[in-house]
Amino acid sequence: MNATIKLEQKHIPVLLDELISIISPLYGGTFIDCTFGQGGYSSKILENKNNKIISFDRDEEVIDISRKLKKKFGKKFSFINKKFSEINSIDLTKENIRAIIFDLGYSTSQIKNSSKGISFNYLGKLNMKMGLNKFSAHDVVNKMDEISLHKIFKFYGDEQKSKIIAKKIVLERKKKIIKTEDLVKIIDLVKKHKRTKTHNSTKIFQSLRIFVNEEVSQLIFGLINSFKILPIGGMIAVVTFHSLEDKIVKFFFRNYSENKNSSRYLPELSQKKQLFKLNNKKPILPSWNEIKINPSSRSAKLRYGIKISNSNDFNEFLKKFEYLLNIEKLSKKL
Numbered sequence: 001m002n003a004t005i006k007l008e009q010k011h012i013p014v015l016l017d018e019l020i021s022i023i024s025p026l027y028g029g030t031f032i033d034c035t036f037g038q039g040g041y042s043s044k045i046l047e048n049k050n051n052k053i054i055s056f057d058r059d060e061e062v063i064d065i066s067r068k069l070k071k072k073f074g075k076k077f078s079f080i081n082k083k084f085s086e087i088n089s090i091d092l093t094k095e096n097i098r099a100i101i102f103d104l105g106y107s108t109s110q111i112k113n114s115s116k117g118i119s120f121n122y123l124g125k126l127n128m129k130m131g132l133n134k135f136s137a138h139d140v141v142n143k144m145d146e147i148s149l150h151k152i153f154k155f156y157g158d159e160q161k162s163k164i165i166a167k168k169i170v171l172e173r174k175k176k177i178i179k180t181e182d183l184v185k186i187i188d189l190v191k192k193h194k195r196t197k198t199h200n201s202t203k204i205f206q207s208l209r210i211f212v213n214e215e216v217s218q219l220i221f222g223l224i225n226s227f228k229i230l231p232i233g234g235m236i237a238v239v240t241f242h243s244l245e246d247k248i249v250k251f252f253f254r255n256y257s258e259n260k261n262s263s264r265y266l267p268e269l270s271q272k273k274q275l276f277k278l279n280n281k282k283p284i285l286p287s288w289n290e291i292k293i294n295p296s297s298r299s300a301k302l303r304y305g306i307k308i309s310n311s312n313d314f315n316e317f318l319k320k321f322e323y324l325l326n327i328e329k330l331s332k333k334l
């Protein structure tokens with residue numbers, strides 16, 4: 001993709017002021033931006049001369065943007081083209097890490113890039129790969145068995161018609177489902193073109209994106225591995241865009257910050273270790289003004305926690321979302 005197109009598809013960073021206001025008391029150290037994207041968050045944090053940024057992104061198409069920041073900020077900025085779940089594979093021992101930030105989902109340029117085939121609003125080959133993927137959405141809809149498709153649509157998309165849509169896809173794919181519009185047509189046939197407030201294809205496209213990019217394990221291990229490398233007093237801040245992501249992030253912070261076993265009816269249970277201090281139990285949401293300027297910010301939620309103790313035990317977290325992690329294993333059939 002050339003630079004002119006990238007400029008037209010500039011991503012507006014979501015909840016930027018709110019994020020800066022929660023992390024700025026920690027200024028003067030290293031910040032990790034797990035989702036560099038168009039560099040909106042990273043550039044803003046680098047405006048403070050005492051800060052250093054290490055950014056991750058799995059999409060190699062953002063390397064050009066990262067080079068511009070490198071030129072401007074030199075040693076204060078580094079970019080790693082890796083998935084954020086691998087955050088603990090980098091030697092960060094010399095860094096004074098103050099906060100690790102996630103802005104989940106897709107940048108505007110990824111959504112509008114028809115070769116990525118991410119959105120039903122942009123015609124293009126069914127692909128959905130963010131970067132560093134093992135398979136595409138094309139592989140999933142053309143090769144996966146009906147029961148697996150049904151599970152993906154149900155658990156990752158909460159699609160009520162998951163079973164019939166899976167059946168219809170298997171019937172129709174004799175002709176191959178190549179483009180985003182081919183899949184939209186099949187979904188419309190099942191839903192009989194009844195467009196509600198939500199587009200007929202929203203949930204199916206969402207579930208395929210989550211599956212193709214292994215977003216559930218990325219998020220779960222991204223959070224766990226970030227926690228492991230974060231010193232006490234450091235912060236993890238996460239912006240989510242859909243309910244599945246938010247459910248995972250909310251559980252991670254709440255479960256490890258509240259003492260749920262402290263009920264007087266359960267005196268024999270040991271007190272659960274608290275790993276985070278939460279300043280807000282409720283997520284921070286975009287203002288009406290932000291939504292007016294950037295409507296795609298409307299579903300964003302920002303949650304954050306300050307690390308107060310160490311732990312290596314995340315079994316409860318893993319057990320809670322095992323059913324979602326197991327869906328990823330279906331890709332072995334591809």
Ligand SMILES: C[S@@+](CC[C@H](N)C(=O)[O-])C[C@H]1O[C@@H](n2cnc3c(N)ncnc32)[C@H](O)[C@@H]1O
Nearest residue numbers: 013035037038039040041057058083084103106
């Ligand atoms: C919403 S955009 C981030 C926008 C950024 N905050 C900005 O202001 O420009 C999300 C970015 O995260 C990247 N991403 C998503 N999941 C990732 C993962 N598991 N590992 C690394 N990068 C990921 C995507 O490729 C995308 O570029």
